[in-house]
Amino acid sequence: MKERQEAIKRYIERKSDVTLSELAKEFSDWSEMTIRRDLEFLEQRRFLIRTKRGARIMPTSYEVSVGMYGEREKRNCDLKQEIAAKAAALVETDISMYLDAGSTAMMLARELPDRNLIITTSAPNIGIEIVLKKKNPTVILLGGTLQRKTISISGLNVLDQLKTLNIDTAFMCASGYTEATGFSVGGQHECVLKRAVIASARRVIMMMDSSKLNSILPFTFAQLSDIDTFITDSKAPESIKAAFRAAGVHVI
């Protein structure tokens, strides 16, 4: 595959739905016809499907996760992407890592290097995504009841399952944070699971886009002192970043 085709594929993967004219503008070094032919090429290899005026990524499990939350999730796609790229840089080879459920985690799954890794996750859609797109990582899915809203696992014995796994680095997501309440999420099941993961991981990396800062959700699962590294996007206010640093958290 050519460099241009790779670039087009990456572009569409990021945007998930593009028009031909949008592509033509982005890749203005080439003619519309060439891009058209590239799309045909990529479609044959099942990377995407062509639509009326352009193309769309071939949704594997990715769309499963964003499809439901819909527009809200898509809107901050670029922020999440930025965070995921930063997080992927922290992934070392041959470590055992935990990947949380959530759309930021899904982005990280896509950015992950295709290397020897052991990835434990409670999100089956993320597990599938990794296993389909990468050759090398080993994916371990937690077992239990599959939650409709979050597409993640919960259950009585997830905690037991965690006990048998040694997690080096945990990449976690949160839906809300304030100084007073700490990191919070909307579901009780998730909350319990996240706490257990954080307790057992050697290193905890929290990923959160700036739109979620200063919002509170029902269940708090962690405080600043629980995390080692905080990854956010460039739109996050300096004041919060400074406060995190003052608490001994490594902010990226």
Add this chain to the structure above:
Amino acid sequence: MKERQEAIKRYIERKSDVTLSELAKEFSDWSEMTIRRDLEFLEQRRFLIRTKRGARIMPTSYEVSVGMYGEREKRNCDLKQEIAAKAAALVETDISMYLDAGSTAMMLARELPDRNLIITTSAPNIGIEIVLKKKNPTVILLGGTLQRKTISISGLNVLDQLKTLNIDTAFMCASGYTEATGFSVGGQHECVLKRAVIASARRVIMMMDSSKLNSILPFTFAQLSDIDTFITDSKAPESIKAAFRAAGVHVI
């Protein structure tokens, strides 16, 4: 949603990729324009995406499973569909059932009534499919290592997890059957898991399309005496069906 729109949706779900002219021929009572408008309607509701000359189902996890095996799987789609419809008729409310991994099982997942059910499965893609498309069933995913080829779970403690679950009816798939070898599959992990499920289920229903009869795969996981019901398609030879009946198996 109108009846016609439902019908179009079902048609596209079955075919997975259709052209407008194909739809116009199938639904010749209506004009092309009306069908076009229906497709637009269905696209807005994320049931499908429109392509250049028609439409394609919105692949959730379904495409994940067939996408890899590709054409081979698609070819017997109609047979599997027939089997899945028969199997769905056997599903009772409020029971605990096991759904095997495999494309026939995925078809069954789509045909399942939207009622109170507890469905245990080793296939996360099937679990996601159910949870996204139906409101009522509870899905329990087994935990463990996610296998790349089959998109199913295996691991040391799947057997332990099964012990804590009481399965009433198990819907199983096989990749091969001969009288001498019994029901067989290609992977050792799957084999072990299937055996355990069959041993613990009160009732075992085997689903298998006729193209797989008289083929042998490396690992045998069941004999005729292990199963209660056998579901196959209309192309299956009478001789085999008669032999199954003679062995006390209920053949549908």
Add this chain to the structure above:
DNA sequence: CGCAAAACTGTGAATTATTCACAACAAATG
């Protein structure tokens, strides 16, 4: 190094698909 073959790219015309506006019709409402 140089030539021939193959593969890739851009252009514009021909084809095809999609949208749009409007009229006819049916169903619902008061």
Add this chain to the structure above:
DNA sequence: CATTTGTTGTGAATAATTCACAGTTTTGCG
């Protein structure tokens, strides 16, 4: 029963896609 609302079909206008061809670059091989 008239009016409104929604649905459907028709054909023209628009837009997108394909096709064929020519120019260009790359590749392979003597």
